[in-house]
Amino acid sequence: MLEVKELYCGYDNNDIIKNVNFEVEKGENICIIGPNGCGKSTLLKSIANIIDYKGSIKIDGKEVNTFNRKELATKVALMSQISQIYFPYTIYETVSLGRYAYMKGPFQSLKGEDRDIVIDSIEKVGLYDIKDKMISELSGGQLQRVFLARTFAQNPEIILLDEPTNHLDLKHQIELLQHLVIWAKDNNKIVVGVLHDLNLVQYFSDNVIMVSKGEIVAKGKPKEVLRSEKLKQVYDIDVKKFMIEVLKKWE
Numbered sequence: 001m002l003e004v005k006e007l008y009c010g011y012d013n014n015d016i017i018k019n020v021n022f023e024v025e026k027g028e029n030i031c032i033i034g035p036n037g038c039g040k041s042t043l044l045k046s047i048a049n050i051i052d053y054k055g056s057i058k059i060d061g062k063e064v065n066t067f068n069r070k071e072l073a074t075k076v077a078l079m080s081q082i083s084q085i086y087f088p089y090t091i092y093e094t095v096s097l098g099r100y101a102y103m104k105g106p107f108q109s110l111k112g113e114d115r116d117i118v119i120d121s122i123e124k125v126g127l128y129d130i131k132d133k134m135i136s137e138l139s140g141g142q143l144q145r146v147f148l149a150r151t152f153a154q155n156p157e158i159i160l161l162d163e164p165t166n167h168l169d170l171k172h173q174i175e176l177l178q179h180l181v182i183w184a185k186d187n188n189k190i191v192v193g194v195l196h197d198l199n200l201v202q203y204f205s206d207n208v209i210m211v212s213k214g215e216i217v218a219k220g221k222p223k224e225v226l227r228s229e230k231l232k233q234v235y236d237i238d239v240k241k242f243m244i245e246v247l248k249k250w251e
């Protein structure tokens with residue numbers, strides 16, 4: 001279980017996130033939505049213990065900032081928007097890095113069971129046939145799937161995703177989110193995703209948290225949170241009206 005209570009965090013003593021409270025049960029996937037700059041990534045960074053925070057963030061009853069690095073890696077993985085830094089590794093080697101937290105020594109080679117997990121993770125994202133390709137030779141979407149496979153191999157309790165679909169075509173966006181939903185349900189894990197596409201949020205999330213200026217302004221089931229008036233207030237545009245107009249164009 002993830003429990004966030006009276007959370008404040010930000011940069012240079014300036015709080016971006018202010019008094020945020022929410023809980024996520026195991027098996028659940030939640031989406032965090034809100035306009036640019038409202039603090040969504042900052043919130044994820046605090047849960048991943050990348051930035052300091054005030055208040056409390058507990059995973060399975062233990063405060064996030066009390067885990068050591070390896071313990072933390074077995075609890076939480078943050079998949080950010082992909083960086084442009086390419087290491088000279090193959091897909092297989094990159095995904096193997098996900099098993100780091102479970103290795104005893106830093107340069108130990110992977111054991112049979114770890115190898116199986118790595119292969120299984122690569123198969124899940126559909127990259128098995130090119131597993132020996134260098135990651136520098138991949139498209140943005142393929143690279144995103146490599147990082148997802150690495151995250152699956154890490155097998156944390158919580159996967160945090162920061163706009164995970166931004167390099168993917170529609171088929172792969174849907175596949176990625178389906179993989180994550182199934183992963184959470186089958187393994188009793190948690191997915192917390194920042195998504196901008198409200199259609200995907202409506203379709204895939206169990207619960208939604210809407211953030212505006214660093215504060216939660218609505219939380220609950222997608223149908224409750226994605227209400228026309230609320231969206232208008234926060235995004236300053238009639239989202240539903242626009243969506244309906246778009247749908248009409250398809251007819």
Ligand SMILES: Nc1ncnc2c1ncn2[C@@H]1O[C@H](COP(=O)(O)OP(=O)(O)OP(=O)(O)O)[C@@H](O)[C@H]1O
Nearest residue numbers: 011012016034035036037038039040041042043194
């Ligand atoms: N490393 C940093 N140092 C100082 N300020 C930062 C840093 N990262 C983000 N900010 C500021 O914190 C605020 C929230 O940023 P954050 O990236 O959390 O927003 P977001 O909701 O994820 O935005 P977006 O939808 O555009 O990705 C912004 O005003 C941003 O300028």
